[in-house]
Amino acid sequence: MTPVLDIRDLSVVYRGEGGDVRAVQNVNLSLNPGEVVGLAGESGSGKSTLAYGACRLLRPPALITSGSVRYAGRRGGASGAVDILAMDHDQLHKIRWRDISIVFQSAMNALNPVLRVQDQLLDVIHAHLKLPRGEAREKAASLLDLVGIPRQRLRSYPHELSGGMRQRVMIAMALAADPEIVIMDEPTTALDVVVQRDILAQIVELKQTLGFAILFITHDLSLLLELADRIAIMYAGQLLEVGTAEEIKREPAHPYTKGLLNSFPSLRGARRDLAGIPGSPPDLRDPAPGCPFIPRCGYAVPECKEVDMSLARVRGTTGPQHVTACPIVSLSSPESSQEGVLS
C-alpha cells in the first residue's frame, strides 16, 4: 500500500541564543490510507513539532533542516505524490484543511471565545470550500450532526458548551473539508475518562464512514494500545520504536517502551509491580552521543554511546514492520532491576 503521508528524514531545530534545540532528528514515519498511527512520548519529546513540521505549520525560530514529506492523496496530482516541504504558498493553502487537517490540543484555547460556533464553522467552510451561503449553513449544521451535537448549538458560544462538546466542535471543524489525513494532538487529554472514551469511539466511527487516516499524538500509551493500528514511540526528538499495537504491547523491544508500559496502573487483572521511569529527559541543546535514553536506561552498556539511532528490525520478532533503535537489548533480555517499585 502506498502511504498517504510519508515523512522521510525530517529534522527540525529551534534556533536560540544558547544554540539550536534539536527538537526532531531524522525521523521517518509513514501513514497509510485509513490507518490510525499513534505517536507517543512525554512532553518535550518533539511529537507536536514533528506533526506540525510535517504540515509546515511551524514558524521561526523553528526551522526545518532536512527531510521530505510526501503526500500522495487523491488530490496529489498527476505525479501521484508531492513534497509538502517544497510547496509554495498557494499549493500549501490548497492542501491545508482540505487534505490534511488538525484537531488542536486545547479546545478551550483553539476556539474563538467571542464568536458563535456557527460563525467559526462557516469561517472554515468559506476559507476552504466554495459553497453558496445557504449550502454553507446547511454544511455547518450537518457537521454538528456528524459529531452528535444538536443543531441549536450552532448559536452557542464556546463557553456555553462542555469540554467534551467543545472538543467535538473542533473535530467537526477538522472534518469540514472531508480531509484524507487528520492530525489529532492530544484531543482528549483534558477530558474525563467517560467523555474521553465516548469521543474516541466517535472518532473511530467517523474514520470508518469517511475513511481518513489519523496521526494521533498523546503521552498516554495505554490509550494508544486500544486505539491505534501502529504506534511510534518518540523520545528526545527521535523515534525509538515503531510497531503494531500488538507488537508494542506483547514484545516491546526498546527499554523506554518497556518503561512506559510499566508506568501506568492497570485496573484489570492482578496488581503488577509498577516501576515508572526514573530521571528526566535530556537537554536537546547539547545532546550526548549515542542513544538519548542512556541516563535513564536500566540496560545501558558502554556501546550505547555508539548507537546511530537508525531503526532496524527487531531481532527475533515475526512482525516485518516492528523496528527499534536499540541494538543492545533483544526481546529475550531479562528484565532490568528498577527502583521505586509501587506494588
Add this chain to the structure above:
Amino acid sequence: MTDAASGDASVNNAAASGDLRSAAAARGPLTMEAVGLSKDFRLGRGAVLHAVTDVSFGLYKGAVVALVGESGSGKSTVARLLAGQERPTAGAITLDGKQVAIGTRRAFRHYKSEVQLVFQDPFASLNPVHNVGYHLARPVRLHQGPHVNVNNTVTALLEQVRLTPAAQFLPKYPHELSGGQRQRVSFARALAAQPTVLLADEPVSMLDVSIRLEMLNLLDDLRKRLALALLYITHDIASARYFADEVLVMYAGQIVERGPAEDITQQPAHPYTQLLIASAPDPDNLGSVLKSGNSAARAGAAATGPATAGCPFSTRCPLADDKCRRENPALHQLTATRAAACWRLSVAAPALAGGAPNL
C-alpha cells in the same frame, strides 16, 4: 468480596446499626472527619447549585483515601471545604476529635499548619516571580516560628521531595523547572507547615504518564515517613487502585459508592462506578471495541447532566426505573467496609446485594 454470600445476614445487621468501617481505619487512628458536609453555591436569581451534598468520611493517620469522580462532581469543593477555604452550608469537620471553627485569621493560620492543600496545576500554583527558596522559606517562617534555622529546614524539605542537590534548586524560578520538579516544590511547600493532613487535589493529572508514577511513589513515601493522613483526589480510578486504601466515588456532589480500593475496582457495585471502570483505557484490551468503531462502545455517553430529582445518575443509568427518578437512594451498606447508594443493586451487583432488603 468472595465471602459476601456467606456473610450477608450479619452484614445487613451491621447496616441496620449504621456500622460502616472505613478501609483506611486499619492504618491508624482517625485524624480528620467530615460529617454530613454540604455546600451550596448561589448562582443568582434564586438558583442554587448543590456542589456537595451530605458527604461523610474520615481520614486516618498514615492512610490514603481517594476521592474519585468526573469534573464537576464536587471533589475539589470537598478539598476546599476541608482546607478551610470554603465554609460548609451544613455539616461539620473535626480535626483530632475537635470540631473545626475558623473564626479568626489566627485560627485559620493555625488550622493551615495542620491541614495543607496541594493543587493540581504546578504551572499555576507557583508564583513566577519568586524562586524556589522563597516559596519554601515563607511557609517555614510562618508556620515553624522564628527559632528554626530557615536555610537548613528548606534544604531538608527539598531533600525530602528528592530535589537534590538542594543548593542547585534554591535559586531557580518556576519556569526553569519541569512539570514534575514544580510539583515536587508544591509538595515541599505543603510539607513546610508540618501538617498532619495533606489534601492532594489531582496532584499528578497535569503530568506525563511516565512521571506520574514517580510522583505517586514520592507521595506514598512521604505518607509513610511522616504518617500523613492523605486525601487523594483524582479522576483516574486506576491510580486509586494502586495508591489508596479506601476509595470514595463521587457523582454530582454525593458519594455513590465507597469501600476498599481493590474491592471497588475489581467488583464495582454502583452503575456509575461500573461505567467509570469500563471507560478507563485498557491496555490489555488490544481487540478493543474502539478499533472496530462499534457504536456500542458509546453506550455510556454523557449527553445529559445529573438529574435534579431522584438519583442524580438516573439520567445516564441503564438500569434506572421510576423509583430511581423519584427518590434519591442513601448509601446502603453491603459489607463491613463497603456501601453503595443505588436502588437497583440487586441487578447492578447481584453478588454483593444478596440479602439486601427491598432492592
